[in-house]
């Protein structure tokens with residue numbers, strides 16, 4: 001397999017088995033089965049909608065996948081902010097093609113779609129060194145609490161990106177994610 005001619009496109013329902021296989025491959029024997037189940041659950045979860053599911057395809061084979069799912073921002077008074085927001089829920093690139101900018105292309109493609117659709121904020125819990133290249137910055141200090149507490153030493157891993165100027169500082173609150181992702185086991189970084 002090579003990274004030549006990699007195309008990024010929206011996922012189709014017929015891609016599902018290959019999408020799951022990419023996650024199984026990327027996350028390995030330990031984490032793979034848990035992540036595969038999570039991806040399946042999110043793809044079936046009505047509370048995750050709208051979702052943004054994009055694949056990287058090379059030689060008619062799916063070699064990468066990114067999935068954004070919908071979140072709401074709960075304000076201090078218990079109401080929810082109307083701002084549209086999404087979370088980068090999973091990202092995976094097939095093992096033998098990692099480190100060839102496929103993950104970067106997937107995330108950039110999906111973020112462009114979110115912005116074009118008027119989504120205002122994107123969140124992620126992940127590697128700060130990786131996600132900062134897309135403009136993600138620490139979310140906790142900007143007033144966004146994760147659905148479950150993040151250990152102090154990993155606070156930088158909980159990140160936010162404003163997709164349209166003027167969002168940061170104008171809204172703050174606790175993030176509520178879709179039912180499939182709403183479990184503490186997924187919030188350990």
Ligand SMILES: CC(C)(COP(=O)(O)OP(=O)(O)OC[C@H]1O[C@@H](n2cnc3c(N)ncnc32)[C@H](O)[C@@H]1OP(=O)(O)O)[C@@H](O)C(=O)NCCC(=O)NCCS
Nearest residue numbers: 026027091092093098099100101102103104126127129130
């Ligand atoms: C993380 C992952 C999606 C990145 O996709 P990719 O196509 O391999 O990455 P890209 O080629 O776009 O970017 C490469 C960069 O990512 C960095 N990177 C890869 N894995 C990383 C990690 N675990 N922590 C920090 N940075 C990482 C590399 O150091 C490299 O940095 P550089 O550009 O400064 O040299 C992919 O490696 C993967 O699927 N890993 C296993 C599953 C996983 O961890 N998913 C992410 C969950 S948040």
